[in-house]
Amino acid sequence: MTSAMLSTSLRLCKHISPSRHLHKSVAMASKVLTMETLNPHVKTMEYAVRGPIVARAGAIEKELKEGAKKPFDKVIRANIGDCHACGQPPITFLRQVVALCTYPPLLESSDFPADAKDRAERILAGCKGRSIGSYSDSAGVEVIRRDIASYIEKRDGGVKCDFNNVFMSTGASDGIKAILNLMISHSPATPTGVMIPIPQYPLYTATASEYGLHPVPYYLNESNKWGLDISELQRAIDAQRAHCTPRALVVINPGNPTGQVLSRENIEGVIKFAKKEKLFILADEVYQHNVYASGSSFFSFKKVLSELGPDYADLELASFMSTSKGYMGECGYRGGYCEVINMDPEVRGQMLKSLSAKLCPSVSGQAAMEVVVNPPRPDEPSYESFVKERDQVLGDLKLKGRLTTETLNSMEGMSCNEVMGAMYAFPQIHMPQKAIDEAKAKGTKPDTMYCFQLLEETGICVVSGSGFGQREGTYHFRMTILPTVDDLKSLLAKLKAFHVGFMARYK
Amino acid sequence: MTSAMLSTSLRLCKHISPSRHLHKSVAMASKVLTMETLNPHVKTMEYAVRGPIVARAGAIEKELKEGAKKPFDKVIRANIGDCHACGQPPITFLRQVVALCTYPPLLESSDFPADAKDRAERILAGCKGRSIGSYSDSAGVEVIRRDIASYIEKRDGGVKCDFNNVFMSTGASDGIKAILNLMISHSPATPTGVMIPIPQYPLYTATASEYGLHPVPYYLNESNKWGLDISELQRAIDAQRAHCTPRALVVINPGNPTGQVLSRENIEGVIKFAKKEKLFILADEVYQHNVYASGSSFFSFKKVLSELGPDYADLELASFMSTSKGYMGECGYRGGYCEVINMDPEVRGQMLKSLSAKLCPSVSGQAAMEVVVNPPRPDEPSYESFVKERDQVLGDLKLKGRLTTETLNSMEGMSCNEVMGAMYAFPQIHMPQKAIDEAKAKGTKPDTMYCFQLLEETGICVVSGSGFGQREGTYHFRMTILPTVDDLKSLLAKLKAFHVGFMARYK
Incomplete structure (x- = not known):
């Protein structure tokens, strides 16, 4: 952790509990668990996807709520592969099945399709006491594990x-x-x-x-x-x-x-x-x-x-x-x-x-997994609407991946490989020497400095390449391609404007 | 782990994968992860609540399914505090709230009460993208954490x-x-x-x-x-x-x-x-x-x-x-x-x-926790039925606790403290010397021997005291008081008959 990151992280602690922090010098003397006695492996551990940049994004959201004036209205979180948070709607069939498992009186409802009821019955029959509130075997509900095995066989x-x-x-x-x-x-x-x-x-x-x-x-x-x-x-x-x-x-x-x-x-x-x-x-x-x-x-x-x-x-x-x-x-x-x-x-x-x-x-998580590996089949009533929803999501992701790399590659001082799969772009910033020097002087990393500036100026939250590792002397960031097409277009336009300004600033 | 336990555990492994086991001697030579290279802390770890006795109970269930003849029809699991597995019905309000969060179109349904909808709206408003399918903050959904804090304040x-x-x-x-x-x-x-x-x-x-x-x-x-x-x-x-x-x-x-x-x-x-x-x-x-x-x-x-x-x-x-x-x-x-x-x-x-x-x-688990700390209030429509369900469960548990200790204390060579709370009885078996000697000769512990015999003869699955720890020279087992009143009466009658036989056998 760089000292800049650490100081951000400490600021966060202070923010969470100012009153306790004031008494720190008094209280510390008698604490059992201190930074000195803490498990050293916990201290060295880093997790950038939810690290200081993301903590700062959360703090900015609170500032905005409290009426702070910023050059933007909201934080755009492109830091984590959190699909629904970006507006992707759930697949209806999955939620129907899990809702039926959750509240079995719905099995009598004519508002739920027969195939969703079949899946729910299958899962409940595999749960002790027919309840997803009972513990499953430690390895999971057997019938779901069997359906996973069938899925793997078919896939391979x-x-x-x-x-x-x-x-x-x-x-x-x-x-x-x-x-x-x-x-x-x-x-x-x-x-x-x-x-x-x-x-x-x-x-x-x-x-x-x-x-x-x-x-x-x-x-x-x-x-x-x-x-x-x-x-x-x-x-x-x-x-x-x-x-x-x-x-x-x-x-x-x-x-x-x-x-x-x-x-x-x-x-x-x-x-x-x-x-x-x-x-x-x-x-x-x-x-x-x-x-x-x-x-x-x-x-x-x-x-x-x-x-x-x-x-x-x-x-x-x-x-x-x-x-x-x-x-x-x-x-x-x-x-x-x-x-x-x-x-x-x-x-x-x-x-x-x-x-x-x-x-x-979690047994409800297991039930969700059942639908991932056993979605509606062509002969089932939910098939058509399921395929439509699935293809919409995957089609959008493909489009958004292309849009992202094209825009990134159109910027001077930026290059990005094709998003062949997953849901992220990992572009390289061809960092000007002046920016590298400034970051060094500030005791931070150039890509981290870039990401913090991007966040403060545009509200866009991405994670710097140093959180994922990169070759010495190269600088990247990871952004998700998950925002809706319109949001992504707006994000990319803002990013481009920021990047042009950044490159000019450090020319 | 005793050698008897270990051999049971190995039998289980063989049972799971006979074909692979046959090739073991060939394959072992080239394995990366073996009993020699395995994390030694994993090896020494024991977890009796799901240990060899419970594994054997699972195996017996399979044998019964495959038509094996036993002195009983089914395994009665009194080994783990798994309420719904024992037939306790879920609290309706909790499941309604979680189902509404799972499948928000139900918020339009007139089959769900207004207070359940209020709770679900409260939770969804706290979830990114209004979906329980998005990640929450690592510490949990803020509004649920706030409701937990209110619950704790009121409780204290x-x-x-x-x-x-x-x-x-x-x-x-x-x-x-x-x-x-x-x-x-x-x-x-x-x-x-x-x-x-x-x-x-x-x-x-x-x-x-x-x-x-x-x-x-x-x-x-x-x-x-x-x-x-x-x-x-x-x-x-x-x-x-x-x-x-x-x-x-x-x-x-x-x-x-x-x-x-x-x-x-x-x-x-x-x-x-x-x-x-x-x-x-x-x-x-x-x-x-x-x-x-x-x-x-x-x-x-x-x-x-x-x-x-x-x-x-x-x-x-x-x-x-x-x-x-x-x-x-x-x-x-x-x-x-x-x-x-x-x-x-x-x-x-x-x-x-x-x-x-x-x-x-799990965010659905967090939603369930919201209901635990924020159940229907007296002025809400679900209050009356909620209280009825709650009091039924707690009243039954109280009754079952008394029934259990009374029956256990009525047996010669058994004593049990009152079940003041929680959901377990932990009786002491005043073990006959002959049983202690036999267990020693077999390389097992006397209470473990007792529990295995109980399981094989009656289908009742309880966990021996040695899995929880006990004073040297004392022998216990833990049983839950969770079966329905009728099931528990039948369980206790079978247990008593077994115990009388056991004491006579080793007199």
Whole structure:
């Protein structure tokens, strides 16, 4: 954390509790839990997607409410993949099913279609006492796990999926943390190394900090559509081997924050590398429904693995999925699952035991996941309206991705790869030296300075590239493509005007 | 874990994946994640409430489904406080509110009462994009946190509660873990000591194992209604001081698994002890609505603390609450909150940062929590039916608690304290020496042997005392009082017959 970030964060604390802060010097003496006794891993942990820039955005919203005058009327949050917050409407069928599970007297209502009632009955029959208010098995409701397994088989063209390998989680994050938790070594001399892409979704470095794992950063290739170079994987692991025992390789596909979609060939190369280096692959595939680039398709790591022949048949892999992304965008439900492949059965037993202490993931989130993997079929009454809603969301995202990259690339001193998938653009700012010098003088990072200025001048909230990681001497930010088409056009126009001014200011 | 437990657990793994297990010897050689490389804290962690006895209960259910002949028709799960699973119906108002939030077109329906619509509108107005599918702030939806603060103020007779001190969580468990996570020391020479009651809810020892915290066990006094003796707290901390830095004291009130309700005087003594020893109090108060004993009332640690005068005004305290217990019993929603008092503001900022990497707790769970803290008021249309439903549940629980202890105490070789609160009985089995010897010969614990025999002979699933902790040489089990009155009567009759047989067999 830079000192500028820290001071922002402290300002926030003061803002939250001014009265207590006044007494700090008196009270501190007798506190049990202080910055000195606090878990050091918590202190070092950073999570930019909800970091100081976002905290400042919240503070500005409060200032606006209290009547402060700003050069804008509202904060536009393009910092986080929060679809409904940006005005994307829920998929009707999903909400109907969850509402029926929530309040079963609605099963008698003629306002709900038969297929939604079928799904709800299916879920309720799998819940103890026919209530989503009872705990499920720690791995999730069995019938939902079975439907997830069917979905995976269909997605992968028939590659078998055993529902016993599917564990539901509180969002994908919780599943990712559950797998990484198994890998902690607790031996400071030989920490477990985890290969993490740079740029990355900051959950990975945050979890590495929290768990005392050793990050092994590898760079994605910005000059080749943010592709994944096997030679770079090799360089990265060789560079860190002396400092850790590398055991895991994280791949995010489609990419966050980069929006790339890996080719089948690229995935094959990654799998061969993991085999050679004895690495457990964590495939973050939460954007598997979000592919827009023509000629691109989503290939799951599992499918590619299964087609590489018997030499690869025992490679350990965990794949993660979520209700939060795709075209459903149900972030608030915190639904997710993890499929583990080739995990040692005793280890799997231990993982199940460790999950059991959390009791179970939210059952309403599990119900939402049921609809993600088992949406209306062509012979069902809701199919037509479902397809219309789905295609509207995905069509808009494709359009918005193109609009975003075109506009960004039209700006002098800015370049951006195509948004092939996911829901983010990660443009590079070709930062003027004068801006770099000013940031250095202020003790902040140039891209962070850019983002704070953008926020203060336009109300647009994006996250600086340093929160995700980037090559030394390059500067980026991540913005979502989620605002409605009209809002996005207005956002991009404001961004362009700001950027022109920024470049002129530091010329 | 005893070897018997382990072998049961391994049987379960085999059962889950026979085909993979066959290839184990071949595959093991090349695995990354094995029992040797697995996080050792995961290995040592135990969680009895969902442990081997419960796994066996699940296996028996499958055997019954497949036509196996048993001396019973179905498994009766009295192992976990899972209200709806035992047939307790949901509170209508809660489900109406959550259904309205889930599917807002229902706000137009005349089938839903105005007060339920008001609550739903209140929640939706607090959600970004008016959708429970958007992420909330990491600490929870602000309006719900404000309503929680009002609830706490009212509960405590006006003691002030700042909503900024309220953090919502995924069930109470997640909040408890978030606080304990802050206390990890990572310095093997001086681990943080956490005082844990024995018997305890096993989340605490499981989390201590997972986080490398040093448990400082203190015994509750079975001969005094499972009360909390201050002299025992002193003995316990003195005994462990050389092995750790004691920083936290866990109190569960009303008690789980013990069902005691602490007197106000007893709580005062605990607070004075915590002050003297510089301990952060974790008050697990999830059963605050479940008090049945005449003359007993729930006193929150916060209220008692606030009335002890200025010497105690800065004592650090975290109190936990849940949607899962009380009369709502909505376990599946995984709703919960934590109120922190007197936490160092910088530490609180760090906690907020660490919560932010989880994004947010399930928003539908937060909506359920809104109803827990803000149920229908006397002037509202749903009040009468709500009160009827609430009183039915609490009245039944009181009756079932009495029925359970009376029956248990009527058995020779069994004794049980009154179920003053919560939803469990924790009887002592006065174990015959012959049974103790047999268990020893079989490498299992006598109470575990008792519970396995009970399960195999009657289908009743309870958890042995060793899963919660108990004084050396005493043997208990925990059973819930949740089955319907008729089911509970039948359960108790079967249990009595089994117990008589068991005592005769080992006389």
